[in-house]
Amino acid sequence: MNIRKIPTAVAAFDSIIKGGVPEGSVVLLFGEPGAGMIEFSITSASKLSLIKKRPEFMKEIIGGYTENIYIPSKTLYISFTKSEEEIKRFVTLSIDEDLSNSFFDNLVVKDLSSIYFRRSFIPKSWISQKSILVQSNEDLFQEVVKFLNDYGDDSIIIVDSLTDLFTNPSINEQAIIDIIKGLVKVSKKWSSLIYLILNEKIASERMEQIIFDAVDGILFFKWYSSEKYSQRYRYLYVLKFIGVLPHIEEERVIRFKTQVDFKNGFVVTYTEKIR
Secondary structure, eight states: OOOOEEOOSOHHHHHHTTTOEETTOEEEEEESTTSSHHHHHHHHHHHHHHHHHOGGGHHHHTTTOOTTBOOOSEEEEEESSOOHHHHHHHHHHHSOHHHHHHHHTTEEEEEOHHHHTTTSSSOHHHHOSSOOOOSSTHHHHHHHHHHHHHHOTTEEEEEEOHHHHHTOTTSOHHHHHHHHHHHHHHHTTSSOEEEEEEETTSSOHHHHHHHHHHSSEEEEEEEEEETTTTEEEEEEEEEEETTTHHHHHHTTEEEEEEEEETTTEEEEEEEEEOO
16 A cells, blocks of 8 residues: 655654655644744645745755655645634744745635634624624534535645634534544545644643544644753654654654744754664
């Protein structure tokens, strides 16, 4: 059975995991606020889009491995609280023009903020230019399913975010788990890579464990503070990953030191290994 790999486009990470992650993977980007989850997903999507335009950059962008690699043709961005304009503003402020323009190429945004905020006191004029008529909160997930049925194959899919779902008291937590498990099943039929973003300690410990068990991979993003040097560092840990973790263990990797750079996006600056 031939299972291709989709690069994360974080070169030093892809070089360790032999080119990327298995196509059809659902990856939980989990961790502390500001530690790099959203930046990782944006970097991945923008650089893969850049490869589509400029294939001569592939080897440099993905860390040298090009055998059995697949590059999806588009990016899907599902947002529960942000409009397309807000997403583009954030991307423009986070990465340079070359990368941001690549991110915007072949980008399809699903803005669900009108549904998400339907029962809140927030005025519609604050939320979205588009008016969506809904009957119940279940329509939020029906819209997600319909959107992914139409566009899900051959895509980098960013779901921003599970944090928003777990902090909305009108959304049933079991429905969140059901749609995650559904995504894990259907993703194996697609040549896609799905990123789910969740802040640590938002869901209950029980819910976190259920999600951990359901997804294909968990990348954990964490801050580390050094009192000695009055500095903070970002680290990336691979907690679980089908088809990836054996390479991490073979290379004896403990964690990846990372940073967010305006020119290059999310990058690994140092790989810590067991000596």
